[in-house]
Amino acid sequence: MDATTGSTVRTAGLVRQFRAGTERLTAVDGVSLEIAAGSVVALTGPSGSGKSTLLYLVGAIEQADSGTVTVDDVEITGLRRAALARYRQRVGFVFQRYHLLPALTVLDNVIAPVLPRRGRSDQVNRARELLDAVGLAGRERSLPAQLSGGQQQRVAIARALMGEPRLLLADEPTGNLDSTNGGQILDLLLSLRDRHGMTILLATHERAIAARCDRLIRLGDGRVVEDVDLTDGEDPAETYDRVARLRL
Ligand SMILES: Nc1ncnc2c1ncn2[C@@H]1O[C@H](COP(=O)(O)OP(=O)(O)O)[C@@H](O)[C@H]1O
Ligand SMILES: [Mg+2]
Numbered sequence: 001m002d003a004t005t006g007s008t009v010r011t012a013g014l015v016r017q018f019r020a021g022t023e024r025l026t027a028v029d030g031v032s033l034e035i036a037a038g039s040v041v042a043l044t045g046p047s048g049s050g051k052s053t054l055l056y057l058v059g060a061i062e063q064a065d066s067g068t069v070t071v072d073d074v075e076i077t078g079l080r081r082a083a084l085a086r087y088r089q090r091v092g093f094v095f096q097r098y099h100l101l102p103a104l105t106v107l108d109n110v111i112a113p114v115l116p117r118r119g120r121s122d123q124v125n126r127a128r129e130l131l132d133a134v135g136l137a138g139r140e141r142s143l144p145a146q147l148s149g150g151q152q153q154r155v156a157i158a159r160a161l162m163g164e165p166r167l168l169l170a171d172e173p174t175g176n177l178d179s180t181n182g183g184q185i186l187d188l189l190l191s192l193r194d195r196h197g198m199t200i201l202l203a204t205h206e207r208a209i210a211a212r213c214d215r216l217i218r219l220g221d222g223r224v225v226e227d228v229d230l231t232d233g234e235d236p237a238e239t240y241d242r243v244a245r246l247r248l
Helices: 051-058 081-089 106-114 120-133 149-161 179-196 236-245
Strands: 009-020 023-035 040-044 066-071 091-095 167-171 199-203 215-220 223-229
Touching (some): 009 051, 023 215, 023 223, 051 167, 081 091, 091 149, 120 149, 167 179
Parallel strands (some): 040 215, 091 167
Antiparallel strands (some): 215 223
């Protein structure tokens, strides 16, 4: 894989509302954050607290009603369509339900996002390297249904890496997995950060996952209600105990 460094992400006064019947529901309510390049940040909070919406705003899948998202000094919220499309191609997305195409092989699923670009043999070589890096060498010709949930999520991660992202957004990536497989997916994400300095923002409900991240940001009703640095020199067991005392 190519050497990269992670993106710095800033949000300022970010707001996103939805219409719920005649009411307006504020899913993200004035979120201002600065996320350091190469950090792995757990986004926690109860269902409906705005985790997914915040990830989609940072990834420019959703549009903000007000406030800004700035990635590496480029204000994403001010970009026009073409520049926005280029930005999205450079962000990796991983979802809880993998979102693989069931009729395509593992290899073709990984290539799918970059199909219009580059020569096919370049793409195949890169996809093979990525599948090797996520521990799936030899499974290129399998169909998604022939793989376990953990393996399918590895395919989704390989696919997310095709665009050489400096920022990876993961929406409950271990939410469908048991703790062993979930732990292995987190091992993989942390190793990607260690090798490439990638910045990773991941929504999770799980303490064991959050405790292994560098920082925990908890949302409540679309606002940041807790922001904890987990890197300050404690051993993993102490960090786990500390996270165990927090509400998630
Ligand atoms: N596309 C949408 N249309 C209407 N309401 C939405 C939409 N997406 C999210 N919401 C609402 O915004 C709030 C935050 O949702 P979400 O960001 O999915 O939270 P989380 O990921 O923490 O569960 C919820 O009340 C949800 O119902
Ligand atoms: Mg969600």
